Amino acid sequence: MGTHYTGHVETVVLLSKLNSSNSIEIEFELDDRDLTKSESKATYEEMQQYILENNGLEVSTLYIAQVKRKHGLIERENYNVGDEKAKVPQVPLEKEQAIEDALKNFRMIS
Numbered sequence: 001m002g003t004h005y006t007g008h009v010e011t012v013v014l015l016s017k018l019n020s021s022n023s024i025e026i027e028f029e030l031d032d033r034d035l036t037k038s039e040s041k042a043t044y045e046e047m048q049q050y051i052l053e054n055n056g057l058e059v060s061t062l063y064i065a066q067v068k069r070k071h072g073l074i075e076r077e078n079y080n081v082g083d084e085k086a087k088v089p090q091v092p093l094e095k096e097q098a099i100e101d102a103l104k105n106f107r108m109i110s
Contacts, residue, residue, distance in 0.1 A: 047102045050105060051095075054105075059098065062088070063096070064099055067096055071103065071108075
């Protein structure tokens with residue numbers, strides 16, 4: 001069995017009134033630099049559009065996946081791997097750099 005992920009998380013909380021002077025108040029502010037990984041995800045289409053507009057290059061989703069994998073960004077297992085006999089083209093250096101630029105722009109890597 002593979003790893004399974006859920007699209008949401010449910011939480012149950014019991015609230016009760018507590019008459020106590022032993023309390024702590026915490027305040028924190030988030031700005032656009034404090035994005036979580038899930039908030040900074042871009043779709044393949046958004047990345048392709050960004051790369052085309054900024055680098056004048058068309059890149060395939062295969063190339064984007066290869067660069068994401070290089071940076072540890074693959075989120076789920078690919079079950080359509082075939083018999084692994086096919087030759088898979090490797091992303092050219094110019095396109096790899098453009099994809100890495102897009103990943104940085106979308107704050108998926110630093």
